[in-house]
Amino acid sequence: MRRISFFTSFVLLAFAAACGSSEPEMVPGLKAFVGAELFDGESSPAGASVIVVRDGRIEAVGPASQVQVPEGAETIDLSGKYVTPGWIESHGHVGGAKGLDTGAAAQTTENMENQLTLYADYGVTTVFSQGGEPEGAFALRDGSSDPALHQARLLMAGTIVTGPTPDEARAQVDADAAAGVDWIKIRVDDNLGSGQKMSKETYTAVIEQAHKHNLKVTAHLYYLEDAKGLLEAGVDLIAHSIRDKEVDDELIATLKEKNICVIPTLTREVSTFVYESKPTFFDDPFFTKLADETVLVALQTPERQAASQRPGPQTYKKQLAVASANVKKLFDAGVKIAMGTDSGPPARFLGYFEHMEMQMMVDAGLTPTEALRTATSDAAACLGLTDVGMLKAGAWADFAVFDQDPQANIANSKTLSSVYVAGNLVPEASPM
């Protein structure tokens, strides 16, 4: 605290001096965020910090004793606050729903922009949308390198490859590649025995074809045996927890050897059964402030509650314990975990669910700092991103500002007070 108050007085003195006769000219695009304690994505340098931003990217970051505020910078005082890199959502979806509506209203650019703003309002500043985006998403993805950006950055998987034959699947991969997707997405699942699962022959063809296009493949799955088959076929990312049984040494060894990450999406399981009664989070102001009241009413009707009480959702509810234990076991074994929720479809509340996911990972046994890594530096590594997820020179100035330290208690993530993308303050989205 002494360092902060000393630093604050120093800034005030400097500011007073600057207001004298020789006031320096402000440099457009140059900002300095001063006084916050940092978690930089990997570690936490002690004491008050300075983050210098030029044209949306971090020019310098570090302790106030080492990083000077350049002349002409707009100075934003964050004394007493805590800053983390903006979180990376490794499994979200945009353009699939507007509230509970999955029709044309969901697919507009306006809705997707609002979703990306809402993600950012909750500190999620990069979203990997894992498939099913409307055409307009490509332009939003391409706009992610604009220094004036003030919503979440977007990566996308485009049309989910379904096959069913290897030849059809290869053609679908070619079409996605031609459209310019960032990843290829497949689903290898029988939806608890109710559907036809993609064959190993087909997903092997998808992975080979994607790799020919230099595209990586992310896979939806449920079963341990499918995870092993997918890894053998060369899959690059596991998009959900393994939920049918405890992960074994063989799987762990393969994940580590091939350096493949796992995205838990624990809140995806929650979303299947939690509306069986009124969810406790419906009374959380951090949720309700950006939630559409009509959606909350619709999710509390007897019909909706009955739907969540069916055998399918109740199976996911039971298997959530397996999913959570697997996250901890994989993490402890050294498998890289990337925070992801599968948010965006109806009743999977993007933005808020990421905070719930972080709490659930901590409940599963990760420390708050470990959980924060899964949403920042580890997620960036898992997605092959080098200029987000870290507060370092050269990275985009994407960060979240908290009143209380989320490293001390992950629930403090709900003291989020402001969010910046490319150094720009994120405005408030319309509730949804």
Ligand SMILES: [Zn+2]
């Ligand atoms: Zn998904």
